[in-house]
Structure formats: structure tokens, C-alpha cells
Amino acid sequence: MKKKQSNEILITINIPQFRDDLINWFEEEQRDLPWRKNQDPYRVWVSEIMLQQTKVETVIPYFQRFISNFPTIEALASADEQEVLKSWEGLGYYSRIRNLQSAVKEVVEKYDAKIPEDPDKFGNLKGVGPYTTGAVLSIAYDMPEPAVDGNVMRVLSRILVIQEDIAKAKTRKIFEQAVRQLISHNNPSAFNQGLMELGALICTPRNPSCLLCPVQEHCIAYKKGIEKTLPVKTKKTKQxxxxxxxxxxxxxxxxxxxxxxxxxxxxxxxxxxxxxxxxxxxxxxxxxxxxxxxxxxxxxxxxxxxxxxxxxxxxxxxxxxxxxxxxxxxxxxxxxxxxxxxxxxxxxxxxxxxxxxxxxx
DNA sequence: AATCCGGGGTC
DNA sequence: GACCCAGGATT
Structure with missing residues (x-):
């Protein structure tokens, strides 16, 4: 039997209070977005793929058109490949849509068109990585899985003062562990989305609006006045x-x-x-x-x-x-x-x- | 671990 | 220009 290693992080903030503050803020202030109309796992999945490296405002019209053209998982699975590609025209990262259609076909064939709730099964589909797995399973199925994207790393690097370089691949695991310790099992969906929404609206890269922040009292970086030095991110490639x-x-x-x-x-x-x-x-x-x-x-x-x-x-x-x-x-x-x-x-x-x-x- | 893969917006 | 964005696949 393999020994389970926990690698727990020492977290000193008031976790239950932090959850409540974050979730209450999200319930009040969240943007009215088309993919938040319901919890249809297919719609959540499509939105998460579109939102990879892409701003919300850019995605909205694409999402509307895409769902109207391909309303169900079966519709996308059986659609003409060129037509699907055309629906992605201008969005960029075109392998996303090729992988998504491929993955959707696999779900229809192997899982009877039902998007699997098992993180290992869902996460093995084409184009579905660690972030998308956690995002779809938490938002659509209310499972307490971490969904660590750039927003979450920025927000948590400040709240917990994590100085690891977020450009490095393995750093994501540190944040996933932090989320596992922080996440509300009562409302994983609002917790994960709340972290991301906070990163998009308040805890922004350059000039965070700390005075408006619903979790300001939990933020260690703010307390120390070092919020603008976080997250630490190296990088840069000459093109x-x-x-x-x-x-x-x-x-x-x-x-x-x-x-x-x-x-x-x-x-x-x-x-x-x-x-x-x-x-x-x-x-x-x-x-x-x-x-x-x-x-x-x-x-x-x-x-x-x-x-x-x-x-x-x-x-x-x-x-x-x-x-x-x-x-x-x-x-x-x-x-x-x-x-x-x-x-x-x-x-x-x-x-x-x-x-x-x-x-x- | 580093590179590839789009496009648009901000400062 | 440099940096950012609800990342993942490939090498």
C-alpha cells in the first residue's frame, strides 16, 4: 500500500471566515455571464476551453454563437469539422477546438454522452488539463477540486504570500494544495469561481483594488504592503x-x-x-x-x-x-x-x- | 523544463 | 514594446 503524502501547507488565515467572505462576495457581485445561466456540464466545458488565455469580453459572442450552432454534446460530436473550425475563427489557439471536438466524440462513444464526474476520466480527454478538470467538475458537479489558473495563483500568492515563481510548471501544485486546504466543500463552485472573479475584478495584476477587496482582512501581502510585488513571475522569450x-x-x-x-x-x-x-x-x-x-x-x-x-x-x-x-x-x-x-x-x-x-x- | 500555439487589450 | 489573459500538448 502506497503511503499517502500530504505535503500540507501551513496556512495561518481564518479559513472558515475567508470562505464565507469570498463566497458571499461572489454571490453578490458576480458578473452576469452566459455560461452562468445554468450548470449544464457541456456549456461549462465549452466556456472553460474558450476562456483559456482569452478574456471574458472576447469569449461572450463566440460562446453565444457556438452554443446556438452546437447546442448539445451530440450536436458538436457529429458536426462538420470545417464548420466547427469556422465557429472558432478569430479566437486563436485553434488546437483547442480540434481537441474539444475529439474529446466530445470520445464522451459520446465511451461514456454514453455523459461527461464523466471522475477527475481521472475527464482529465484524460484531449485538451482537458488540470485546470479545466477542476473548473468543470467543481462548477458543473459541485466537486471540491482545485481549479488553479493565472488568477488563482495571483490571488493566493498575495493572500498567503507565496513567493514561488508562477512561471515554473511545478509551482501550480503548491497552489492546488493550498486550494485543497481552503476550498469550501459546501460550495466548491462559488469558491473556485469567486477566486477567479476576484482576480479578474479586484485582485488585478498591476493595480489591485485592495480597498474594495472582500477578503482584504485575510490578505497577508496587503498587511505587509507587498501586494504589488506578487506574484513572482520570471519569463520572457524573445520572439x-x-x-x-x-x-x-x-x-x-x-x-x-x-x-x-x-x-x-x-x-x-x-x-x-x-x-x-x-x-x-x-x-x-x-x-x-x-x-x-x-x-x-x-x-x-x-x-x-x-x-x-x-x-x-x-x-x-x-x-x-x-x-x-x-x-x-x-x-x-x-x-x-x-x-x-x-x-x-x-x-x-x-x-x-x-x-x-x-x-x- | 522549455517551447509551441492566437489574438486582443492595457499601460 | 512588455505584459496579461478561466492552459494544454509536445519535445
């Missing part, structure tokens, strides 16, 4: 830059060549106007390059507005060329010749929506 030509190839019927990106990697399976890295081909060799790769002769070339697009880890410099040709043909099933109207049905990353808007005029 690379890449420069491309974007080829808007237009044939004599005003159709445009669109191609689908590979199934893996950046912007997987999204559609775009053909891109060529400038390292591959210099500007004066562009015309022969296009003839070789797309089997067409350029007639006129027009420079459109260049686009700078910043990702979290890359910056794209896009030199956009509108090139009129007599005939252009799709060469494989990852390429299509499409009218302006048809392009609107395809999932494009924001960088290429910017290109699309230029040719709309």
Missing part, C-alpha cells in the same frame, strides 16, 4: 520574425486561389492565400517561381497594404501582392479557386482576414 510574400492570385473570372494549411502546427487546417517565405525566393524571381509552382503566367502585379501580424511567439511581416493571371487552377485538394463570397465561408486566421478585407474593396 522571432518571419517575412513572407502573400500571393493573391486572381484569375480572369475573379476567382482567388486559397489553400489549406497543414494538419499540424501553427494555424493548423486554417485556410489562407498562398504564402512564400522571402528566404525561399527573392522579389525579382517571384514571377518564374509562381509559374513553376502554380503553373500560371502573371499579367499584372499590384502591391497591396503590407501587414504586420504579431503572434505570442512570432511576428509576421506580410508583403501582399495582388497578381492577375489568365487562368489559375487548384492543384490538389488543399487548394481551391473561390469567389469573393465563397472565401467568406472558409476559416481564415486574422492575418488573412486582413488580406481578405483589402480585396473586398
Amino acid at each position: 522571432k520574425q518571419k517575412t513572407y510574400f502573400v500571393l493573391v492570385l486572381e484569375d480572369n473570372k475573379a476567382n482567388y486561389l486559397l489553400e489549406q494549411r497543414p494538419a499540424e502546427g501553427l494555424l493548423a487546417q486554417m485556410w489562407q492565400f498562398p504564402m512564400v517565405e522571402t528566404k525561399e525566393v527573392s522579389e525579382n524571381l517571384l514571377i518564374p517561381f509562381i509559374k513553376e509552382r502554380y503553373h500560371t503566367d502573371c499579367q499584372t502585379i499590384e502591391y497591396l497594404q503590407p501587414i504586420k501580424h504579431v503572434f505570442s511567439h512570432i511576428t509576421w511581416e506580410l508583403n501582399v501582392l495582388k497578381i492577375k493571371c489568365d487562368k489559375v487552377k487548384a492543384l490538389n485538394h488543399h487548394q481551391r479557386m473561390l469567389s469573393i463570397e465563397e472565401i467568406g465561408d472558409y476559416p481564415l486566421p486574422v492575418s488573412h482576414q486582413k488580406v481578405y478585407k483589402q480585396i473586398l474593396h
